[in-house]
Amino acid sequence: MTEPHSAAEPMTAEVRLARIALGLLVEPGNRELGLLTRATGPVVALARVVNGQAGSRLRDLAATRLSGRDPYRLAEVAIERADRLGARLVTPDDDEWPHRLEDLVQISRAGTRPIDKDTMPPQCLWVRGDWPLAEALDRSVAIVGARASTAYGDHVATDLGYGLAGRGWTVVSGGAFGIDAAAHRGALAADGITVAVLANGVDRPYPLSHASLFEQIAGAGLVISEWPPEADPHRHRFLVRNRVIAAATRGTVMVEANARSGARFTLHRARDLGRAQLVVPGPVTSAMSVGCHEELREPEVTLVTNPGHVIEAVGRIGEEFVAEPRGVDEPHDRLTDIQRQVLDGVLPRKVRTAEEIGRVVGVPPREARQILPALCALQFVVPVEGGYRLRRPSDEK
């Protein structure tokens, strides 16, 4: 196999297959492989990994998984399997790649322990669900927390998920028991968009009892993973996965966490990435809030108690870091009270008539019919077949 002289490779099926193979052969985040891939492109990187030019460590890692097979053939098998499940592959070469993930390159630190060194962006993502990935993640917030949550934590996470999704924000979490599930369910209840970032194949419901939850999430939003279909949820993969949750979103909200919770790791990744670090307090008598309170004693962490607080924080972050502010990012406080009240009844996906909207928010239908065209003109809402829904970034195209 010969190497091109330029790092720019054609966007061919070969490039996609090489990315898949690299994702299969080496655990995600690997610093050496990430830097190599960025320098040479995936095809050359794969060749070098396999033939040992990229160092014996990467070669040995790859050889263990290859067992003498052709890496391109392994990639084809993975993609065929994904096709059968209705999952698709998204790579950095695709339009729907969320470029926010590339910030992960900057936090990888040579010479540190693997979990801090191997923070490179995913080679590719396996995706279930129809929503374009970048669009779903554009205005997104992570909600993370304890698996062994309390009723209090579940209540708060559900409320936050519901309130954020209802105001057009995508709720990202890890699909686990406890806070994760509560946040996803809150977003689903608001007919909003929610994204589960798994630490195993998108075809593997883990935990098993969340199988129907994952079906609902894939139906209304997205289930995504760096690991190929059939990959197992190894323990160390959860921490590795957490960097993607932090990087894909504008900020991370931690709801309940004991002193040693993995959710704190996600929050620290948000800090490393310059994203908003938001934490919900709880009773000081609860072990499940100890980690939250420790974080809240750090000056750069912001206490939040409701969706408004979260939006205030990530909206600001958004203004600082997002290249082109969209119409939908316009501050709501330019609206009149009644306009805001009507807007609260407009959902991101589900289409409602002016009458339905008026009924939900308690505004007379006649007024709702007058106000909705104004909200369309102000680019908060779009008129569609059968009524109105919230405006999406893609509506501009």
Add this chain to the structure above:
Amino acid sequence: MTEPHSAAEPMTAEVRLARIALGLLVEPGNRELGLLTRATGPVVALARVVNGQAGSRLRDLAATRLSGRDPYRLAEVAIERADRLGARLVTPDDDEWPHRLEDLVQISRAGTRPIDKDTMPPQCLWVRGDWPLAEALDRSVAIVGARASTAYGDHVATDLGYGLAGRGWTVVSGGAFGIDAAAHRGALAADGITVAVLANGVDRPYPLSHASLFEQIAGAGLVISEWPPEADPHRHRFLVRNRVIAAATRGTVMVEANARSGARFTLHRARDLGRAQLVVPGPVTSAMSVGCHEELREPEVTLVTNPGHVIEAVGRIGEEFVAEPRGVDEPHDRLTDIQRQVLDGVLPRKVRTAEEIGRVVGVPPREARQILPALCALQFVVPVEGGYRLRRPSDEK
């Protein structure tokens, strides 16, 4: 009455009576009267207030309360009444005056609403209890919060009061229902020192059902007030009083507070004075924590969940602002673990034998007997008749 040319007046009975009269005739904190008193001394200030040279407003205020009587005679009546109750008068001319209160001069702002303008230090304080006032307040923390507290708030305030008092810190509060009472009771349960700062005469139990609590506080610590005996607890006096709670202590801990709680006012006074602002979080679902969480969203407010957090914050403040660090202020972390463990069993007032101390903290009596002399040498503890107690500032004299 002739005026001396110097502001320095002799420390006579006349000066004390003049201070009492000024405290009786004009509500505490008055900016004009405070500045005048500092400039001319109390005797001249009183003469000018009465004869109108200090302006018609002060003259009219005083005339309303004098009704033609002699101000010195009014003061004598007040002090006779205090004598009968076993209360004493402490003025800025006395050794036991807590000079930290003088910081209040710096936060008084001309041209603002009365509550922000009239923040001058008390003219004098009426005191029930044996402890020298300045000594009791030297290492002190305020614990304030809602009157309509929840069981959670009462629990936390009691724990904080107990833990702080048990580690030699004086717990200052306002003697009200709810958080105040819980904090006082926690300190009493630890055999510690607690100070109730009332907004009415020290002979008036308000609330009435706290009569026996105030007796206990006066027995173990102090009950103090700027208002003379028999003064009523008018509504506006509570906010005026709060400046004394903030100024007398090294920091204020707020435990529960609804959005409009007066406890927030005390916390803001602590902020104005550069004292530590410490707040305990609670469930975001509790209206009684809304004020706490709003304060915790301010960058200069520190979240605390236990006495250690509080001491960490006020200890630091103490090092910065207290003129001469005393032996008892030495950082505990210079001690070994076992020394610290033994020290935890030594109380500020109640004398314990080495055996009792060992039993309480779970250290064998023989070891406790060996360690206590070292703690005495390090100036944490003093040996007294019948055992040991914590060292006080006055032990140096």
